[in-house]
Amino acid sequence: MPPPLSLPTPRPSTNSTSLMPPPTTTKAPTSLTPKAKKRVKVALTPGHSMMDWGALKSSGKDLRGVDSLMRVTPSILKQHNKRDDAWSSFNGKVYNITPYIEFHPGGEKELLRVAGRDGTKLFAATHAWVNVDFMLDACLVGFMVSEPAS
Structure with a gap:
């Protein structure tokens, strides 16, 4: 029976023709290293998962709170x-986010940061x-429109 195949052990290169840069052992100072913001999720109450949100959206219940689509100015x-x-x-469309607040994985406080304003950049x-x-x-x-000229 032939011996099992094995890969050769890599050896450090001693010649300067290697295309790989030499290994580094020093780290950048921690004060210069950008810190990633940790995403925080909150514990949602039972019945408020994304699956539950999908079921509510398709239930036929009025989540808009308006009779017809509107032209919404920044002051409105x-x-x-x-x-x-x-x-x-968001992207020129206005949404009633009130019914979604309890379903938002980041919590009520985070979602209310964009209440009454354009949340496109933060989103x-x-x-x-x-x-x-x-x-x-x-x-x-409805849809965002500019304020009427006075």
Whole structure:
């Protein structure tokens, strides 16, 4: 029976023609090393998982809170900045985020940071992999427009 195959043990190169840089053993000082912000998730109450959110979205229950799609100005958006009445805009679309607050994995406090304002930049920085239009489609209130000229 032939002996089992094995890979040769790599040896450190002593010639200067190697294309690999020499190994380093020093680390950058910790004060210069950027610290990644740790994502914090909160414990959601039973019945408030993403699966439960999906079921609520497809239940037919009114999550918009408006009769028809609206044109929303920044001043109108700013009025909806409370826990029980929270709207936010993402990519020019305005959503009633009030029903989603209890389902948000980052917690109520984090979601309310964008209540009454444009949350596009913060959303992109923290949720680049999430499709906001799909996540909040049942909560669409309308579209952002500029203030009327006076």
